[in-house]
Amino acid sequence: MIFRDWEPLYLEILDYFSFSREEDEEAARLLASLVAVDALPDLKKLILGRTVTVCGNAPCLLDQIDQVEGTILAADAAAEVLYTHGIRPDAVFTDLDGATDCFLSMNEEGTVMVVHAHGDNMPLLSHWVPRFRGPMVTTTQATPFAAVHNFGGFSDGDRAVFTADALGATSIRILGFDLDDPSVDPVKRGKLFWARRLLAILGYNL
Numbered sequence: 089m090i091f092r093d094w095e096p097l098y099l100e101i102l103d104y105f106s107f108s109r110e111e112d113e114e115a116a117r118l119l120a121s122l123v124a125v126d127a128l129p130d131l132k133k134l135i136l137g138r139t140v141t142v143c144g145n146a147p148c149l150l151d152q153i154d155q156v157e158g159t160i161l162a163a164d165a166a167a168e169v170l171y172t173h174g175i176r177p178d179a180v181f182t183d184l185d186g187a188t189d190c191f192l193s194m195n196e197e198g199t200v201m202v203v204h205a206h207g208d209n210m211p212l213l214s215h216w217v218p219r220f221r222g223p224m225v226t227t228t229q230a231t232p233f234a235a236v237h238n239f240g241g242f243s244d245g246d247r248a249v250f251t252a253d254a255l256g257a258t259s260i261r262i263l264g265f266d267l268d269d270p271s272v273d274p275v276k277r278g279k280l281f282w283a284r285r286l287l288a289i290l291g292y293n294l
């Protein structure tokens with residue numbers, strides 16, 4: 089999705105969660121200052137014309153893990169679930185709140201880290217980003233600039249689907265999503281509400 093189409097949705101999301109656009113923009117500038125090389129060409133090569141599987145981190149992922157095929161995009165902590173089951177994702181979409189040292193290992197082995205900046209993760213950006221040694225792509229939910237991209241999507245999982253769609257995947261299989269998960273806290277429930285709404289715009293009715 090291009091930013092012109094994303095921006096009205098973004099404005100609604102800011103209002104829904106009382107997030108600050110200025111803080112999102114500050115975080116994006118911080119992230120840009122921490123990353124020297126844009127690995128978007130690597131990410132495009134993994135996605136364009138390919139079958140893609142996006143893995144969210146709902147508990148059902150474990151039961152669906154044998155259904156992954158093609159290029160594997162993991163949403164945040166889903167990456168560790170895959171990795172500990174012998175599957176290294178091709179890319180990880182993360183705002184770093186589920187990051188562990190295992191992200192550093194995957195990245196060194198070639199997994200593209202698609203790191204997202206927002207107003208509430210600046211300390212995490214400063215902590216983790218300088219430690220990554222492998223390919224990295226940076227994203228924002230506000231206005232994109234220079235090498236900080238915005239393909240649409242909000243939570244790590246739906247952002248991965250939006251990116252796969254924008255970069256030309258031929259098909260997208262979505263695993264590990266349970267948008268009615270009763271075990272999540274109220275903020276997460278709001279994020280899953282938005283994930284459902286955003287994915288429906290792309291034609292994925294979960």
Ligand SMILES: Nc1ncnc2c1ncn2[C@@H]1O[C@H](COP(=O)(O)OP(=O)(O)OP(=O)(O)O)[C@@H](O)[C@H]1O
Pocket residue numbers: 143144145146147163164165166183185186242243244245246264265266267268269272276279280283
């Ligand atoms: N039931 C679920 N619980 C958690 N995540 C889910 C669920 N269903 C789908 N997802 C997707 O999996 C992604 C990664 O989940 P994780 O638990 O690592 O979330 P998170 O880091 O708290 O995510 P976010 O910060 O994006 O909300 C979420 O961003 C969401 O898009």
Ligand SMILES: Nc1nc2c(c(=O)[nH]1)N=C(CO)CN2
Pocket residue numbers: 107108112183206207208229242243244279
């Ligand atoms: N400002 C802000 N933006 C976000 C946040 C968040 O907690 N704060 N969480 C996200 C995905 O979980 C995506 N974007």
